[in-house]
Amino acid sequence: MNLSRPQQMTAKFEEKIVHNSKFSQYTFELDEPHRIPFAAGQYVSIKVDERGDRRSYSICSTPDIDHGFELLIDLAPQGLGVKYLESLKFGDTVQILGPMGMFVVPDDPTEENLVFIATGAGIAPIKAMILDQLQVKHDQRPIILYWGLRYERDAFWFLELQELSQSFPNFSFHPVMSRPENADWVLCRGRVTDCLVNHPLPEKTGYYICGNAQMLTDVLTILEQKGVEITHLHHEKFY
Missing domain, CATH: 3.40.50.80 (Nucleotide-binding domain of ferredoxin-NADP reductase (FNR) module)
Structure with missing residues (x-):
């Protein structure tokens, strides 16, 4: 399986679904570039402060929706990443590096x-x-x-x-x-x-x-x- 190289991109915060007190789901629409290929199982790294600190989150949406992506956020840690995401307003732009990761389903015929x-x-x-x-x-x-x-x-x-x-x-x-x-x-x-x-x-x-x-x-x-x-x-x- 050929995986795309990570690249810098920007995306707009579009939607938030609060599943319960522990988990929320965030939807982002890509701004630049408008589309990016990724494989199911990969993750993105989000810049969460002006110092350049980053936090990584797995994509929970499928690659056929390549103009954006969804992230499942575990709220329990209440660390730097969670606080940044919770501070976002709809339409805010975030800086992202991705896609990354090798945790994907390979084209392996031996796995029946x-x-x-x-x-x-x-x-x-x-x-x-x-x-x-x-x-x-x-x-x-x-x-x-x-x-x-x-x-x-x-x-x-x-x-x-x-x-x-x-x-x-x-x-x-x-x-x-x-x-x-x-x-x-x-x-x-x-x-x-x-x-x-x-x-x-x-x-x-x-x-x-x-x-x-x-x-x-x-x-x-x-x-x-x-x-x-x-x-x-x-x-x-x-x-």
């Missing part, structure tokens, strides 16, 4: 199945990759998603992903709740690692993992113990 594993905001690049494979590339391979969260209220894309699984028979969605508030929750409980241990894992599979460092370490350990080759383990760490 795709398994995506995410926790928290790690769902951002994963969602873009899954939508790109299903809706844009019309990938017919079996695709499985495990999304680990604490509570049901954190699953802001639950309905969208559930509807996606109903529209595409080759896509399976497994939300995993470590602290479900609903006693009637019948889906996966615990951590994503618990779900992986209990579910049969298909052979000839590419694994795409994004989330906190501990989850990443635990999942990679399980998959390596099961004999998954390192060339089929694709991952990105979210802090």
Whole structure:
């Protein structure tokens, strides 16, 4: 897969969706250049102050919308990047460097199945990759998603992903709740690692993992113990 070189660009802040107290989604429309090619799973770096400090955020929209992009922002850190984004007014211009990153789905015929594993905001690049494979590339391979969260209220894309699984028979969605508030929750409980241990894992599979460092370490350990080759383990760490 040929990936574009990162370049400097400007974009206008167009829309903000507040999913809950933890996550917001920001939409930017490219100004200069007007369009830019990127691959699902890549990220951009935004200049967040006059000193030139930058913060990186994964793109959660698909590459076919190349005149702009959407970012999922984890509000919990309340660091420099979050404070800058929250200060933006609609129509404000931001300075961006991108696209960047190698966390993408390669053209690999040996990966006959795709398994995506995410926790928290790690769902951002994963969602873009899954939508790109299903809706844009019309990938017919079996695709499985495990999304680990604490509570049901954190699953802001639950309905969208559930509807996606109903529209595409080759896509399976497994939300995993470590602290479900609903006693009637019948889906996966615990951590994503618990779900992986209990579910049969298909052979000839590419694994795409994004989330906190501990989850990443635990999942990679399980998959390596099961004999998954390192060339089929694709991952990105979210802090």
